[in-house]
Amino acid sequence: MSAPVSLKPHRGAATQAEAARKGAPSGAAASLEVEGVSLSFGGVKALRDVSFSVAPGSITALIGPNGAGKTSMFNCISGFYKPQQGTIRYNGEDITRMHPPHRARIGFARTFQNIALFRGMTVLDNIKLGRHAHLKTNILDAFAYWGRAAREEMELRRDVEERIIDFLEINHIRNMPVAALSYGLQKRVELARALAMHPRILLLDEPVAGMNREETEDMARFILDVKEEWGTTILMVEHDMGMVMDISDHVVVLNFGEVIASGLPHEVQGNAQVAEAYLGAGEPAAIKEKIHKRASVA
Amino acid sequence: MLIGTAKHSYRADEALLTTSPQRLWMAILLIALALAPLALDNYWLYLACLVSINVASATGLNILTGFTGLVSIGQAAFMAVGAYTVAVLEARTGLPFLVNLVVGGAVAACVGLVVGLPSLRVKGLYLAIATIAASFILHFVFVNWQSVTNGNSGINVTPASLFGVELTDYVHLYYVFVPITALMVLGAANLFRTRIGRAFIAIRDRDISAEVLGISLLRYKLLSFAVSSFYAGVAGGMWAYFFRVVTPESFPFIYSIFFLAAIIVGGMGTILGGVVGAVFMTLVPELLRFAVEWLTTIFPNAVTALSPIRTIVFGALIIGFLIAEPKGLAEIIQRIRRFFHLWPFRK
Ligand SMILES: Nc1ncnc2c1ncn2[C@@H]1O[C@H](COP(=O)(O)OP(=O)(O)OP(=O)(O)O)[C@@H](O)[C@H]1O
Ligand SMILES: [Mg+2]
Numbered sequence: 213m214s215a216p217v218s219l220k221p222h223r224g225a226a227t228q229a230e231a232a233r234k235g236a237p238s239g240a241a242a243s244l245e246v247e248g249v250s251l252s253f254g255g256v257k258a259l260r261d262v263s264f265s266v267a268p269g270s271i272t273a274l275i276g277p278n279g280a281g282k283t284s285m286f287n288c289i290s291g292f293y294k295p296q297q298g299t300i301r302y303n304g305e306d307i308t309r310m311h312p313p314h315r316a317r318i319g320f321a322r323t324f325q326n327i328a329l330f331r332g333m334t335v336l337d338n339i340k341l342g343r344h345a346h347l348k349t350n351i352l353d354a355f356a357y358w359g360r361a362a363r364e365e366m367e368l369r370r371d372v373e374e375r376i377i378d379f380l381e382i383n384h385i386r387n388m389p390v391a392a393l394s395y396g397l398q399k400r401v402e403l404a405r406a407l408a409m410h411p412r413i414l415l416l417d418e419p420v421a422g423m424n425r426e427e428t429e430d431m432a433r434f435i436l437d438v439k440e441e442w443g444t445t446i447l448m449v450e451h452d453m454g455m456v457m458d459i460s461d462h463v464v465v466l467n468f469g470e471v472i473a474s475g476l477p478h479e480v481q482g483n484a485q486v487a488e489a490y491l492g493a494g495e496p497a498a499i500k501e502k503i504h505k506r507a508s509v510a
Numbered sequence: 511m512l513i514g515t516a517k518h519s520y521r522a523d524e525a526l527l528t529t530s531p532q533r534l535w536m537a538i539l540l541i542a543l544a545l546a547p548l549a550l551d552n553y554w555l556y557l558a559c560l561v562s563i564n565v566a567s568a569t570g571l572n573i574l575t576g577f578t579g580l581v582s583i584g585q586a587a588f589m590a591v592g593a594y595t596v597a598v599l600e601a602r603t604g605l606p607f608l609v610n611l612v613v614g615g616a617v618a619a620c621v622g623l624v625v626g627l628p629s630l631r632v633k634g635l636y637l638a639i640a641t642i643a644a645s646f647i648l649h650f651v652f653v654n655w656q657s658v659t660n661g662n663s664g665i666n667v668t669p670a671s672l673f674g675v676e677l678t679d680y681v682h683l684y685y686v687f688v689p690i691t692a693l694m695v696l697g698a699a700n701l702f703r704t705r706i707g708r709a710f711i712a713i714r715d716r717d718i719s720a721e722v723l724g725i726s727l728l729r730y731k732l733l734s735f736a737v738s739s740f741y742a743g744v745a746g747g748m749w750a751y752f753f754r755v756v757t758p759e760s761f762p763f764i765y766s767i768f769f770l771a772a773i774i775v776g777g778m779g780t781i782l783g784g785v786v787g788a789v790f791m792t793l794v795p796e797l798l799r800f801a802v803e804w805l806t807t808i809f810p811n812a813v814t815a816l817s818p819i820r821t822i823v824f825g826a827l828i829i830g831f832l833i834a835e836p837k838g839l840a841e842i843i844q845r846i847r848r849f850f851h852l853w854p855f856r857k
Contacts, residue, residue: 290722292718311721311726312721312722313721313723313724313725313726314724316721316722316723316724317724320722321722322722324719328716328718328719328722329716329719330711330712330715330716330719331715332711332715332779333708333711333715337708337711340705340708341705341708341709341712341720341723341725342723343705344705344708344709344712344723344724344725345723345724345725347704347705349704349705349706350706351701351706351733351737353704354700354701354703354704354705354706354707355697355698355700355701356697356700357700357703357704361700361703361704364704364705365524365703365704366520366521366524369520369523369524370520373520405723409723409724
């Protein structure tokens with residue numbers, strides 16, 4: 213459909229070098245391993261002994277019926293929930309108990325199932341916030357807005373404009389308050405904010421939920437571009453099977469808090485247990501048919 | 511990309527004042543402020559100094575409550591800390607008065623850090639109650655820490671002096687206070703062009719996603735308290751040099767409410783809001799007093815009725831403006847601005 217967006221390589225390289233100089237994550241791919249994670253809320257066992265891993269530079273989809281525990285898993289990975297058991301490793305380092313702001317600094321970024329933008333702020337300010345952890349301006353610089361603060365803000369603005377806003381094609385809305393945008397655009401701005409963090413691993417909770425066909429295709433293309441051009445590792449929760457089958461390298465299926473299958477998209481698609489989890493037991497061929505229908509409707 | 515690639519186009523777009531009318535009005539305002547003492551009598555100069563002090567403090571509270579979303583009813587207590595610090599320094603050291611003001615701000619900021627600790631656990635009304643409690647504790651300290659505060663009789667403050675001139679006249683004080691306040695307001699405006707100001711707003715709007723972006727709630731909530739109290743401390747220091755005596759009753763609890771009202775009436779979370787709110791709350795009662803005096807010359811028999819009416823009218827004005835524009839006077843000003851658009855540059 214629309215022309216592929218390309219990041220100008222020289223500019224990308226310059227910014228990466230600059231990021232490396234500042235000690236910020238360079239965008240190099242990261243790996244994630246979840247090992248035996250269990251989480252319960254009172255009596256509700258949201259996650260039971262969940263293990264899976266996300267390969268560097270891949271797109272991994274976490275799927276499963278409503279209430280399967282996908283968002284809970286995300287919240288463990290981003291540090292809001294502390295699992296009662298198990299470990300989460302990032303590039304081999306145990307991060308299970310690390311605070312969320314610290315995770316942001318080492319390269320985590322995420323979007324939320326129910327969009328968590330700052331509604332009163334403009335698109336531009338929302339995106340700039342993504343860069344927070346990598347900026348150095350201190351309170352005295354800020355009051356004077358002189359020297360470092362001004363320079364840093366200018367660099368930030370250029371980076372946001374040229375790497376993010378151009379890339380996600382949101383030039384026309386940069387000065388609009390987020391609250392005035394359509395749902396689809398808000399999801400895109402949330403992705404923009406996450407990308408501004410220059411993440412090494414990106415967690416997307418239902419990136420295309422509630423979007424129309426065209427918006428979904430755009431978003432799928434952006435996610436693929438992020439993987440291919442930035443080399444970012446991506447873990448996404450998604451109900452849209454068409455999109456999951458199209459763009460993911462690896463699929464993990466959760467049901468009632470347990471991993472019931474994982475593998476390549478087509479392997480998972482053909483798995484009878486997965487079909488049962490989604491649609492109830494029945495004739496495997498008919499179920500497969502149903503899944504295909506679902507995928508094409510979605 | 512924005513109009514071309516030139517770096518300066520981003521710079522222009524990120525400037526505080528982006529249009530020519532804005533710059534023109536700001537220039538007019540600054541010239542008016544510089545020349546005002548030529549036109550004002552002593553009483554109005556007194557009021558102008560008071561407005562300046564209140565603007566500084568209200569701007570500080572707006573950073574905390576309007577921009578960071580942490581409700582505080584303790585601003586006057588932080589002013590008192592600044593005022594006492596200045597009074598003590600003035601009495602016991604020979605430090606220049608500008609240094610005293612900064613130290614007053616710094617001490618208030620430290621107290622603010624401690625008072626801000628509950629904000630890590632509680633929000634909204636609960637936090638407001640905690641700041642009220644802190645106010646009463648501070649009051650207790652002012653009354654009882656005899657050796658430093660001189661208890662209920664308070665401390666007399668010698669006049670500030672700058673370049674050998676004693677600042678006793680309101681004109682002198684005006685020319686010192688107004689630039690200080692202007693710098694403080696400018697500093698606050700600058701703050702919100704950087705990551706720190708954005709982090710404050712992020713915490714106000716949605717603290718969970720703020721954390722995901724790497725914003726430490728602990729650090730920024732406390733920083734907001736410290737900055738806000740610093741403003742209060744400097745304002746309190748100016749207050750001390752202005753009234754020249756500091757007692758435990760100098761900063762009553764109602765004064766904290768005054769500041770909360772000022773930012774609500776002016777507009778929470780806008781720099782302009784803190785400024786116009788403080789001007790409104792300080793000057794309108796005076797204007798009403800003049801109106802009443804004028805009316806009593808016409809209706810000499812109505813004196814007893816008119817003076818309470820003044821208070822009622824003041825209250826009604828506040829309510830009226832809030833109903834007309836819940837976002838405050840700053841929003842009304844913005845609306846007028848949009849109405850005239852680019853006037854006087856419009857063709
Ligand atoms: N904070 C919480 N307190 C109590 N129970 C919770 C909490 N969060 C999630 N749960 C429960 O944990 C289970 C898993 O919920 P979760 O939100 O992770 O599912 P999900 O797979 O993301 O579902 P959906 O597809 O609907 O988004 C559900 O039974 C839910 O009710
Ligand atoms: Mg969910």
